[in-house]
Amino acid sequence: MAEINPDAPALAAGEQRFLRRCFQLARLGAGSVSPNPMVGAVLAYDNRIIGEGWHQRYGEAHAEVQAIRAVARADRNLTPRSTLYCALEPCFHHGKTPPCVDLILEQKIPRVVVSSIDPNPLTGGQSVAKLRAAGVEVIARALEAEGRSLNRAFFTWMTQKRPYIILKWAQSADGYLGRAAERTPISGPLAQRLVHRWRSEVDAILVGAKTARTDNPRLDNRWYSGKSPLRVALDFSGKIPGNAHLLDDSMPTWILGGKRPGQWKNTTFLPLAGAGPDLDWIPFLLEKLHAGNRAILLVEGGAYTLRQFLDNGCWDEIRVLENPVRLGGGIAAPRVPESARLETSGLIGTDRVEIWLLSEAW
Numbered sequence: 424m425a426e427i428n429p430d431a432p433a434l435a436a437g438e439q440r441f442l443r444r445c446f447q448l449a450r451l452g453a454g455s456v457s458p459n460p461m462v463g464a465v466l467a468y469d470n471r472i473i474g475e476g477w478h479q480r481y482g483e484a485h486a487e488v489q490a491i492r493a494v495a496r497a498d499r500n501l502t503p504r505s506t507l508y509c510a511l512e513p514c515f516h517h518g519k520t521p522p523c524v525d526l527i528l529e530q531k532i533p534r535v536v537v538s539s540i541d542p543n544p545l546t547g548g549q550s551v552a553k554l555r556a557a558g559v560e561v562i563a564r565a566l567e568a569e570g571r572s573l574n575r576a577f578f579t580w581m582t583q584k585r586p587y588i589i590l591k592w593a594q595s596a597d598g599y600l601g602r603a604a605e606r607t608p609i610s611g612p613l614a615q616r617l618v619h620r621w622r623s624e625v626d627a628i629l630v631g632a633k634t635a636r637t638d639n640p641r642l643d644n645r646w647y648s649g650k651s652p653l654r655v656a657l658d659f660s661g662k663i664p665g666n667a668h669l670l671d672d673s674m675p676t677w678i679l680g681g682k683r684p685g686q687w688k689n690t691t692f693l694p695l696a697g698a699g700p701d702l703d704w705i706p707f708l709l710e711k712l713h714a715g716n717r718a719i720l721l722v723e724g725g726a727y728t729l730r731q732f733l734d735n736g737c738w739d740e741i742r743v744l745e746n747p748v749r750l751g752g753g754i755a756a757p758r759v760p761e762s763a764r765l766e767t768s769g770l771i772g773t774d775r776v777e778i779w780l781l782s783e784a785w
Contacts, residue, residue, distance in 0.1 A: 434536070434565050438508070441465045441472070442538060442566050445510040446573050448477040448486070454624040454649050455480045458718035460511050460541075460577035464490040466532075468505040473498040487513050487523040491530055503531040510570055512537050512563070515553070516545040524550040528557055536562040538570030542581040575780075576719050579739055585709045586720040588737060589625065590729055591618070593744040593774075594756035600726055602753040606638050609746045613772035616646045621742070623649030626717035627677075629708075630669075631657045631728035641668045642723075653677065653717060655708070657728065659695070677711070679704060705737055729757050740766075741779040 434442065448463025456462075456478050464486035466474040476489020484492075487509060494502055513523035513535075527535065540548050540563060554561050571578060576587035593610045594600055601607030610618070622628055622644045630640060635656045644651040656669050658680035663669060665683070669676060672690045682692035693711065695704060712720060722732055732738050741759055763779035770776070 434562070437470055438506075438536060439566065441467050441506075441508045442510075442536060443569070444472070444475065445486075445508050445538070446569060448475060449510045449573055452478050452480075457481065457626050458577070458580055458716050460574045462486040462509065462511045464510070465508040466490045466494060466502065466505050467508065468498070468501040473501055473505060482519040485514060485520055485523050486510070488520070488526060491526065503533065505532060506534040506536060507532050508536045509538065510573060511539050512541040512546055512548070513550045514541065514543075514546050515549040516543075518545075522550075524553050527554065527559070532559065534560045534562075536565050538564070538566050539574065540564065542578050575739070580713075580718040584713060586626070586712045586718055587739050588709075588732065589621075589719065589721045589740045589742060590732055590738050590757075591621065591721060591723050591742040591744075592729060592756055593618075593746065595750045595753075596745060596747050597749045597751065598756050599750040599753040600724065600756050601637075602750065604637060607750070607753070609748060610744050611746060611772040611774050614744050614746070614774035614776070617771055617776070618744070619644050619647040620649075621721060622652055623647050625652050625719040625721040627653040627655050627712055627719070628721045628723060629655040629657075629728065630723050631725050632660065632662055632680075633727065634723070634725035635663045635667060635669050637725075639667055639669075640723075643674065652721070653715075655679070655720075657704070659704075679708065705731060705735055709737075726754050726757065733757055733760065739781050741777075743777045743779070745775045745777070747773055 444465050445463035449461040452461045459478060459481050462485060463477040465472055474490045474494035476486050476493050478486045487507065507527060513527060515522050515524055535554055537551065551561050551563050579587040592600060595609055628642050642654040651674060654669060654674065654676040656663065656678055658678050661681055672687055674689055676690045678690060678692050679695060680692065681694045695707060722728060741763060759779055763781060766778045766780045768775065768777045
């Protein structure tokens, strides 16, 4: 990675506004660009935005291209006198699209403000260096903590070579996930819709065999717009019923366990030699997800599966929904580790939502 001045520069309030607008735009790509990062870009002249855009879909035009294309014909003469603000360093390499750094130079944009340096070694500061070598004024690492937080999944994917792992559970006010061997809905309708939004923003969603048998989940995204993720279920002992939703072959699904008889179009069985509750199956799954370009994993339960990730310290984020209902007993919810830091909390309907982060390693 090319050397970049590590001192985060102080931006005037107006420039901070433009860069935070980049973050807002970037989030519009959630669920559509992975394993690429979410990126927004703003082109501004004389304290006015003349073009803005975001990376809308994996393999399509990047944010910088969208922002430059969005400039109205009457304002195009201003492009060579404008500042380009980017949530992430512009790309340096030829991938599914040409390098954005070359477009910036072609457009003769004289000044660029970048929040985060791209952790991808194919870029890794090289775009900043190339722009500076060409005489472009570059402000790098501006509002860097916010930019890295925005793309913490991408930073994890790039630096640790595994998916970003989100653990999610819903619990009662007295700390239970549900009653044993009984489907126990806890969350209210608004919280359920929020969970489906979360599903639309990840690449894979995992449940254990007991949850698959007891709750018979679809693991789709029917209550929110956007894609449904890859469904993944543990089934080491082959106990998920054949008529379960997860075995309906209706959408891409991975089953960690032996192959079932029949013709399967969308279902892949991943047998593990000696599979069982004590098997170290998590690295196997993460390696498969990484190889399949699945950069964000949502683990929805149940208790055994969640505790396997917690006990192995294999998580990046925890999302807890707590409803005022009290069950008076049942399956105890996991405890949020002391190493977690509360990022945000609030109410959605009757449910309290808390989001915890492991650290700021990304």
